[in-house]
Amino acid sequence: ELKVEQNPLFLSMQEGKNYTIYCNYSTTSDRLYWYRQDPGKSLESLFVLLSNGAVKQEGRLMASLDTKARLSTLHITAAVHDLSATYFCAVDHSYSGNTPLVFGKGTRLSVIA
Amino acid sequence: GAVVSQHPSRVICKSGTSVKIECRSLDFQATTMFWYRQFPKKSLMLMATSNEGSKATYEQGVEKDKFLINHASLTLSTLTVTSAHPEDSSFYICSTSRASGSNEQFFGPGTRLTVL
Numbered sequence: 001e002l003k004v005e006q007n008p009l010f011l012s013m014q015e016g017k018n019y020t021i022y023c024n025y026s027t028t029s030d031r032l033y034w035y036r037q038d039p040g041k042s043l044e045s046l047f048v049l050l051s052n053g054a055v056k057q058e059g060r061l062m063a064s065l066d067t068k069a070r071l072s073t074l075h076i077t078a079a080v081h082d083l084s085a086t087y088f089c090a091v092d093h094s095y096s097g098n099t100p101l102v103f104g105k106g107t108r109l110s111v112i113a
Numbered sequence: 114g115a116v117v118s119q120h121p122s123r124v125i126c127k128s129g130t131s132v133k134i135e136c137r138s139l140d141f142q143a144t145t146m147f148w149y150r151q152f153p154k155k156s157l158m159l160m161a162t163s164n165e166g167s168k169a170t171y172e173q174g175v176e177k178d179k180f181l182i183n184h185a186s187l188t189l190s191t192l193t194v195t196s197a198h199p200e201d202s203s204f205y206i207c208s209t210s211r212a213s214g215s216n217e218q219f220f221g222p223g224t225r226l227t228v229l
Binding site: 031033035041042045048050090092093098099100101103104105106108 | 144219225
C-alpha cells in the first residue's frame, strides 16, 4: 500500500523564521506535488516536481525532491502571516497516464506575529 | 482562469434526499476524472475514478450504489449522493489532468455538502 507521510502535522512559527516540512513516501515514484489549502477552499497547486534533484522556488517557498531517499521538503523562508494554511504533498497512485494522487495528512501551518 | 469547475459550491439538504454534484473540465477533454472526499481537518481521500463512457471504479469501502457517478461526456462528470445522511456531510472535490505530461491534477473548487 502506498503511504505518504508528512511531518510535522502542526506547525506554529513566528514571522520571520525559517522552517522545513518533510514528506516521505513509500513508492518509487519520481513525481511529487505540493498543494496549499486555505480554510473552506480547494487545493492550490504550488509545485510539481518531476525528477530526482528537482528544486523549485516561488517567493518564500522552496520545494525539493530526492527520489532515492523518497523524500521531498518544503522550505519556508522568513515566514509571513499570509503563509498560514494547510500544505499537502502528494504522489501518483500509479505510473499510468492520468492517475489519482495519494495525499499526505497535511501540515497545518500557523504563522504568528 | 479555472480549469475545473464544480456546481453547486455549497448545498444543504435534508436526510434521505439525493444530491447531484457536477464537475466540468473547462480547458480540455477529460476521459478520466477523480472524486475525492475531505472531512474536516483531514486529508483528501480518493472515492472513485470516473471514466468517460464506462463504469466508474470505486475505492474500497465506498458504496457504488450510494455514490453514483456518471461520466457521459468528455467534459462532465457527476456525483450523486443518494439518500444522503448526516455522515455524508463532507467537502467533495473533483480533479483531472491532461492526458499527457506531468499528471499535474487540476482540482475543482469543491462542494460543501451538509446533510441535516
